[in-house]
Amino acid sequence: MVQLLATWFYLGKSPWAPGTLGTLGAVPLVWLLAQLHPLAYMGWALALCVISVFVATAHELKLGVHDSGEIVIDEVVGFVVAMTWLPFSWVFCLSAFLLFRFLDIWKPFPIGWLDRKIQGGIGVVTDDVAAGIITNMVLQLVYFKTGFL
Template sequence: MLLNSLLIQIATFFSVGKFPKAPGTVGTLATIPLWYLLSQTGPLIYMLVTFLLFPLGVMAAQAYENHIGKHDSKEIVIDEVVGFLITMTWLPLTWQSVVIGFLVFRVLDIVKPPPIRQLDQKVQGGFGVMVDDVVAGVIGSIIMQLIYTQTNWLGVQISVLTSN
């Protein structure tokens, strides 16, 4: 009972998902402080926590689905939490990173280009709730790394090519 209650809280990111308008967007916004804190710990802890949140999110989403009897309720936002953290992996701590990363992830999550849409429609259960956002996060991370290495839009630019 206590474990189930905790999983339900995790699924809604401690009730953030119960926000009446655009809970996925609000859930992503609510993840920004977590991203900031995890970014302070270094890449190993950041990746470990993000990695562990995936199976926890699968269990939490499944518990919430069982609780309300509906697949992929908008109230479940742990998938947005994990997807956004993946999008923001290895990025500088700048306001530009947050804004662009937020927009990239939300567009991918809302528009659901292939293969995200197919995963969203075909995979059921807690895994199905999580997997489309994880793929959106991976695609978002690739986009953000390209922006980071090829532009100065994130407030800094790294050089991936060395000159002679």
């Protein structure tokens, strides 16, 4: 069960861009969560954050490698956070996907700092949650201040 979740149904096992595939694999989950009341969405997002820390920790211990590329549950959680309180549409999904992946790969401050300083499963997840929060803040700002998107 740990490997199934850590690799998000084995998408993380892909030899090509496992983080990108893991993020794409989060879209159906975000669609399901978007059907819920916003507070229920937040509850699930928080629960997924906690679960992902335990799953990432267990998978790291099994592999003996910190933040293995096949662990993509962190990308799933980061994308869930990125889409929090945003309308579920192809425009928002695509915008959130592109910005989240850019931030997750580039790792500007504070994302890169968190990635380097925090070890274990919580470290695996924290930088992606930070990328998700920043993505969400940017899209909220664009959406509510300009009406664009």
